[in-house]
Amino acid sequence: MSIIKSAFRVLRFGSAKNQLFSLESKTCRAFSVCNKLRQDASDANASKINFYVDENKEKGYAILKLNKGPVNSLNLEFLTELNIQLEKFEESKEIKGVILTSSIPNIFSAGLDIMEMYQIKQDRGSQFWTALQETWIKLYGSNKIYIAAINGHSPAGGCLLSISCDYRIMSKGPYKIGLNETLLGIKAPFWFRDTMINTIGYRETEKALQLGKLYSSEEALAVNLVDELADSKDLITKAEEQMSKWCAIPTVARELTKSSMRRDTLSKLIAQREADTQSFIEFTQRDSIQKSLRMYLESLKKPKKSSA
Numbered sequence: 001m002s003i004i005k006s007a008f009r010v011l012r013f014g015s016a017k018n019q020l021f022s023l024e025s026k027t028c029r030a031f032s033v034c035n036k037l038r039q040d041a042s043d044a045n046a047s048k049i050n051f052y053v054d055e056n057k058e059k060g061y062a063i064l065k066l067n068k069g070p071v072n073s074l075n076l077e078f079l080t081e082l083n084i085q086l087e088k089f090e091e092s093k094e095i096k097g098v099i100l101t102s103s104i105p106n107i108f109s110a111g112l113d114i115m116e117m118y119q120i121k122q123d124r125g126s127q128f129w130t131a132l133q134e135t136w137i138k139l140y141g142s143n144k145i146y147i148a149a150i151n152g153h154s155p156a157g158g159c160l161l162s163i164s165c166d167y168r169i170m171s172k173g174p175y176k177i178g179l180n181e182t183l184l185g186i187k188a189p190f191w192f193r194d195t196m197i198n199t200i201g202y203r204e205t206e207k208a209l210q211l212g213k214l215y216s217s218e219e220a221l222a223v224n225l226v227d228e229l230a231d232s233k234d235l236i237t238k239a240e241e242q243m244s245k246w247c248a249i250p251t252v253a254r255e256l257t258k259s260s261m262r263r264d265t266l267s268k269l270i271a272q273r274e275a276d277t278q279s280f281i282e283f284t285q286r287d288s289i290q291k292s293l294r295m296y297l298e299s300l301k302k303p304k305k306s307s308a
């Protein structure tokens, strides 16, 4: 418990409020429905509705739907908003748990916004990285129950969000999840790596991180990267069933158990947040890293092949 509290103290003091896949719908119809929903999400984004919160105080949990079109990439502003919301959940007496999902079809989160790393500047880069650390500390160190309902692709930072939760249910379908940083020419930070080790074990993580492996949903289930698969239409119902089960466990005992399991991993980052931020800036500013990021961005911008 105390490590979680000290994490929040550090956070307040720091005042940080501050293709791999080609996702090809099988039919043209699916494409147009998808595009329409994606456009709706983009419109909502233009009005700065970056996530929706649906609180069910009677049942004791909330559903948090990420909604930053087109792909829920995590930039400074989005992370800052998320951190404020996560803090609200943490302080709520009525909310015991949160289902984390996305309102964007086929995308849970595309991970960190690559534009935050490309042509990085010291000040913004530091704020960005501090906000990301804070998101992870808040999620991984939360006393609440977090269930990830992974409705689509979840690479890199998207995978980090989901493995920071207590339980993961992933939609069946042509979706990928994993820490693919090496494919961008980047080494996954130690706290990404350690969260992955805590989820799927050392040997599987060693292979996955070196290869930048993106798992299909079935592969993810086989290595315990996710706990359950569901048809897309049943995803939230299954997450709610699971949440009810977790909410029924005596709270203090569950919280103490969670914090004892995660304390060491959290402490490692909390003890060296500034050094970690500095490493991120120095590493990302390297010419070779900038070159890799540019090439990766270009590959993402290439026109997509039609599946028709």
Ligand SMILES: CC/C=C\C/C=C\C/C=C\CCC/C=C/C(=O)SCCNC(=O)CCNC(=O)[C@H](O)C(C)(C)COP(=O)(O)OP(=O)(O)OC[C@H]1O[C@@H](n2cnc3c(N)ncnc32)[C@H](O)[C@@H]1OP(=O)(O)O
Pocket: 019, 020, 021, 022, 023, 070, 071, 073, 107, 109, 110, 111, 112, 113, 114, 115, 153, 155, 156, 157, 158, 180, 181, 184, 186, 187, 188, 189, 279, 280, 283, 284, 300, 301, 304
């Ligand atoms: C010595 C070392 C010491 C210390 C080391 C210290 C620090 C380490 C340094 C850094 C660590 C960084 C860790 C990084 C973590 C990350 O999360 S990096 C991001 C990884 N994400 C990805 O690789 C996903 C890339 N995206 C995709 O594969 C696909 O977009 C998708 C499968 C998610 C969705 O596919 P589609 O539905 O087909 O959508 P599009 O590809 O058309 O994308 C729409 C639109 O969005 C843009 N975009 C996609 N992803 C991102 C992103 N992550 N960031 C920014 N923008 C993104 C894409 O380019 C399209 O843009 P437009 O073409 O429409 O302009």
